Amino acid sequence: MKVLVTAKRVVDYNVNIRVLNDNSGVDLNNVKMSVNPFDEIAIEEAVRLKEAGNAEEIIVVSIGTSACQEQIRTALALGADRGILVESNDDMQPLAIAKILNAIVEKEKPELIILGKQAIDGDNSQTGQMLAALAGIGQATFASQVEVRDEAVTVTREIDGGLETITVKLPAVVTTDLRLNEPRYASLPNIMKAKKKPIDTYSPDDLGVDAAPRVHVLKVEPPAKRQAGIIVENVEELVDKLRNDVKVIP
Amino acid sequence: MTILVVAEHDNKSIKAPTLVAIAAAQKIGDQIEVLVAGSDCMEAAEEASKAQGVSKVLIADNAAYAHQLAENIGDLVAEIGNSYSHIMTPTTTSGKNFMPRVAALLDVAQISDISSVVSEDTFERPIYAGNAIATVQSSDRIKVLTVRGTAFDGVSGEGGNASIETLDHIKDSGLSCWDKDEIVKLERPELTSARIIVSGGRGMQNGENFALLESVADKLGAAMGASRAAVDAGFVPNDMQVGQTGKIVAPDLYIAVGISGAIQHLAGMKDSKVIVAINKDEDAPIFQVADFGLVADLFKAVPEFEALIAS
Numbered sequence: 001m002k003v004l005v006t007a008k009r010v011v012d013y014n015v016n017i018r019v020l021n022d023n024s025g026v027d028l029n030n031v032k033m034s035v036n037p038f039d040e041i042a043i044e045e046a047v048r049l050k051e052a053g054n055a056e057e058i059i060v061v062s063i064g065t066s067a068c069q070e071q072i073r074t075a076l077a078l079g080a081d082r083g084i085l086v087e088s089n090d091d092m093q094p095l096a097i098a099k100i101l102n103a104i105v106e107k108e109k110p111e112l113i114i115l116g117k118q119a120i121d122g123d124n125s126q127t128g129q130m131l132a133a134l135a136g137i138g139q140a141t142f143a144s145q146v147e148v149r150d151e152a153v154t155v156t157r158e159i160d161g162g163l164e165t166i167t168v169k170l171p172a173v174v175t176t177d178l179r180l181n182e183p184r185y186a187s188l189p190n191i192m193k194a195k196k197k198p199i200d201t202y203s204p205d206d207l208g209v210d211a212a213p214r215v216h217v218l219k220v221e222p223p224a225k226r227q228a229g230i231i232v233e234n235v236e237e238l239v240d241k242l243r244n245d246v247k248v249i250p
Numbered sequence: 251m252t253i254l255v256v257a258e259h260d261n262k263s264i265k266a267p268t269l270v271a272i273a274a275a276q277k278i279g280d281q282i283e284v285l286v287a288g289s290d291c292m293e294a295a296e297e298a299s300k301a302q303g304v305s306k307v308l309i310a311d312n313a314a315y316a317h318q319l320a321e322n323i324g325d326l327v328a329e330i331g332n333s334y335s336h337i338m339t340p341t342t343t344s345g346k347n348f349m350p351r352v353a354a355l356l357d358v359a360q361i362s363d364i365s366s367v368v369s370e371d372t373f374e375r376p377i378y379a380g381n382a383i384a385t386v387q388s389s390d391r392i393k394v395l396t397v398r399g400t401a402f403d404g405v406s407g408e409g410g411n412a413s414i415e416t417l418d419h420i421k422d423s424g425l426s427c428w429d430k431d432e433i434v435k436l437e438r439p440e441l442t443s444a445r446i447i448v449s450g451g452r453g454m455q456n457g458e459n460f461a462l463l464e465s466v467a468d469k470l471g472a473a474m475g476a477s478r479a480a481v482d483a484g485f486v487p488n489d490m491q492v493g494q495t496g497k498i499v500a501p502d503l504y505i506a507v508g509i510s511g512a513i514q515h516l517a518g519m520k521d522s523k524v525i526v527a528i529n530k531d532e533d534a535p536i537f538q539v540a541d542f543g544l545v546a547d548l549f550k551a552v553p554e555f556e557a558l559i560a561s
Binding site for chain 1: 346
């Protein structure tokens with residue numbers, strides 16, 4: 001089985017982001033960038049499938065500027081076999097990304113496509129579902145357990161009230177939730193080996209995809225600041241404030 | 251301009267976030283139709299017809315829609331969706347699951363988790379775990395939107411009198427099937443709609459210690475929440491997780507106990523009206539958003555707190 005995974009380049013999850021003064025976006029200069037944490041989980045899951053003998057080849061795709069090579073190399077160091085970079089300097093939105101991935105799926109014909117459930121920058125949670133729709137295949141989103149069978153994949157999904165288990169015919173798209181696995185760290189020898197693994201580069205045009213944005217960002221602003229609170233001395237004072245000042249408890 | 255709201259329901263009743271999505275739709279236009287797709291879902295459709303502001307309820311009642319499988323619901327909504335100006339649903343796990351399929355099938359973008367309506371084509375939505383608010387404008391012919399459950403006051407579920415129309419579209423892709431559910435039994439209010447939430451983090455040390463918070467929650471009629479650290483450590487089930495990747499809540503009172511206040515947690519609760527933090531580390535980032543902070547050992551403070559609120 002061939003598995004396709006994604007590695008989006010995003011601002012590291014620990015970074016406190018800063019909105020640009022001209023409200024055009026978020027300051028990405030000299031900010032630490034990483035593989036989207038949900039994509040790391042997707043890569044880990046693919047590697048585990050390979051280790052268990054369920055997958056033969058893992059292809060990792062990243063879409064964006066040439067700097068995304070770094071994220072592809074990280075995935076290769078974690079165990080992916082080869083990379084595909086779809087290079088563009090434009091604002092890539094989920095629908096365009098899904099179309100690009102669909103073109104790659106048509107080319108590579110993977111049986112399983114594993115993506116993160118959302119990217120921690122845009123917080124859209126759309127790409128996997130859109131890709132499944134465009135490819136005309138089934139989907140299992142927010143996966144916390146994945147079991148590949150002969151022609152299908154059984155997935156336990158995190159839903160609002162608890163968990164749900166569904167079975168989806170292969171080929172299928174799976175998107176990962178945080179509890180699916182704990183990603184490994186890349187070892188130095190594997191990082192060195194990853195440098196020799198191949199990366200193919202395409203442009204959206206090569207793949208015949210119109211990646212023009214449909215949604216235009218008019219402005220980006222910081223959220224309303226909360227008023228600074230107070231530190232109370234003891235529990236009595238806390239209960240008194242809640243009861244008599246803000247009246248949120250009886 | 252007619253707006254389609256896809257209802258979140260359990261076949262018997264309409265869930266509260268649906269009323270929030272209807273409220274957001276009212277800020278765009280006044281012709282609002284609600285789709286109830288499910289199996290044996292007439293009760294839910296009747297309830298939807300009583301919601302304020304709804305002009306018509308469409309019911310698609312078939313076993314294929316019983317478990318809201320994304321392939322089937324997505325196909326159905328995309329097929330009927332062509333005649334609407336906007337298609338909306340709440341940002342729940344179900345809405346997040348099928349709605350992007352609808353958008354892709356219609357070849358339009360989706361705008362996820364809108365927190366405000368600026369005009370019929372312009373919306374605000376939080377990005378970067380709520381650390382920035384983007385104002386975005388859609389140039390698509392149909393606007394596909396999911397609505398943040400805490401951002402609008404839901405319409406009343408009573409007093410409306412919409413007609414109910416039966417759809418006979420049956421979409422069964424055969425691509426997926428439902429096996430089973432493991433639903434966590436709730437004896438307390440539901441997290442996303444609770445007025446008060448008591449939430450615990452890594453500082454609780456183990457699952458048994460959550461009993462301390464449970465008795466406080468019971469006295470306050472509150473829901474129970476948790477940070478990712480508490481969920482990952484196996485203290486509590488993951489559906490209790492509040493944060494960027496869990497549930498977004500905005501209660502009147504949020505009590506964070508033993509929670510440091512990582513960016514990802516704050517993303518889920520910083521719109522709460524009053525935030526209380528109990529933590530022994532005075533440098534914990536949670537104190538920067540807390541209205542009332544208490545630097546104390548939670549194992550002493552929480553029982554004291556419980557005794558005082560009982561008095």
